[in-house]
Amino acid sequence: MDRKIGIIGYGSMGRMLVEKFLESKSVSTENLLVANRTLEKIVHLKDKCTVCESNREPAKEANIVFLCVRPGDMKDILLEIKDCLKEDSLLVSLNGSIMFEQIEQIYKGKIAKAIPSVTAEVNQSQTLVCYNERVTEADKECLSGLLSCMGTVIELPEQEMGMGSELVSCMPGFIAAIFQELCASAKKHTSLSESQIARMVLHTMVGTGTLMLEKEYSFEDVIARVATKGGITEEGTKVIHEQFPKVADEVFEKTLEKRRQTTIKAKESFEGTR
Numbered sequence: 297m298d299r300k301i302g303i304i305g306y307g308s309m310g311r312m313l314v315e316k317f318l319e320s321k322s323v324s325t326e327n328l329l330v331a332n333r334t335l336e337k338i339v340h341l342k343d344k345c346t347v348c349e350s351n352r353e354p355a356k357e358a359n360i361v362f363l364c365v366r367p368g369d370m371k372d373i374l375l376e377i378k379d380c381l382k383e384d385s386l387l388v389s390l391n392g393s394i395m396f397e398q399i400e401q402i403y404k405g406k407i408a409k410a411i412p413s414v415t416a417e418v419n420q421s422q423t424l425v426c427y428n429e430r431v432t433e434a435d436k437e438c439l440s441g442l443l444s445c446m447g448t449v450i451e452l453p454e455q456e457m458g459m460g461s462e463l464v465s466c467m468p469g470f471i472a473a474i475f476q477e478l479c480a481s482a483k484k485h486t487s488l489s490e491s492q493i494a495r496m497v498l499h500t501m502v503g504t505g506t507l508m509l510e511k512e513y514s515f516e517d518v519i520a521r522v523a524t525k526g527g528i529t530e531e532g533t534k535v536i537h538e539q540f541p542k543v544a545d546e547v548f549e550k551t552l553e554k555r556r557q558t559t560i561k562a563k564e565s566f567e568g569t570r
């Protein structure tokens with residue numbers, strides 16, 4: 297029997313999973329079940345998968361159930377579906393702030409967390425996963441195989457999912473913000489158009505990443521190759537090394553603090569459910 301996959305919540309993440317599973321043919325039309333609070337948003341999927349009128353339907357039928365909802369909606373959904381999940385089902389939360397400890401107050405079975413990044417859209421996600429103790433090696437292999445349709449899968453301990461998310465899930469935003477500033481500065485000194493500048497920088501970014509990964513260069517190696525002593529590049533790298541550490545430290549101080557607060561809030565939302 298083929299495994300059935302359930303998706304609860306058809307927002308940004310749920311839609312991406314549905315699209316990727318179907319596009320890669322990792323899940324067949326008959327094995328994919330989707331539910332969403334607003335049913336009208338999923339009726340158009342009726343030729344592509346089973347459109348479910350309640351969350352209990354995918355919970356009852358599927359072997360792997362993805363919860364693609366905001367943290368504030370998680371507790372009620374868990375209470376709604378806990379009794380109809382199969383004994384051997386794997387429940388996968390897409391949310392990083394809700395800890396296994398909270399979910400286990402309601403559902404005591406196999407649980408995983410999976411955090412994809414926006415680069416999944418071009419099959420370049422580094423999807424982070426972690427598991428509770430009940431998940432078997434076979435379950436891990438199955439989930440990892442499924443998620444590999446949108447990139448690579450990295451298993452981390454639960455306590456490292458926060459920093460892991462900063463590095464792969466938030467990083468596209470950080471990279472975009474840093475290069476947005478660099479491009480805006482470049483524009484002040486050139487008649488090249490914004491889009492020309494952006495394209496040149498983006499290709500250089502991709503090329504630099506590929507160079508480093510393929511040749512196993514460190515950041516220092518790249519700098520040493522480009523920034524010759526007394527040369528032009530060195531003037532720029534000196535400024536970055538002098539001024540940027542303060543910004544970089546503040547980025548992580550702020551985001552990790554926000555993450556801590558979100559985890560506390562998520563914990564509070566589960567209080568009284570034991």
Ligand SMILES: NC(=O)c1ccc[n+]([C@@H]2O[C@H](COP(=O)([O-])OP(=O)(O)OC[C@H]3O[C@@H](n4cnc5c(N)ncnc54)[C@H](OP(=O)(O)O)[C@@H]3O)[C@@H](O)[C@H]2O)c1
Pocket residue numbers: 304305306307308309310331332333334337351363364365366367369373390391392411412413414465
């Ligand atoms: N966005 C990202 O880049 C990203 C990356 C990694 C992880 N995550 C995590 O993934 C989760 C989903 O994020 P998202 O960005 O996809 O959120 P989203 O776009 O707001 O989508 C949430 C979906 O959940 C549905 N929903 C809410 N309550 C429901 C219920 N009781 N039953 C069924 N469906 C319900 C909503 O339905 P309606 O159509 O009625 O609103 C909506 O379609 C979050 O926990 C987030 O932290 C997000």
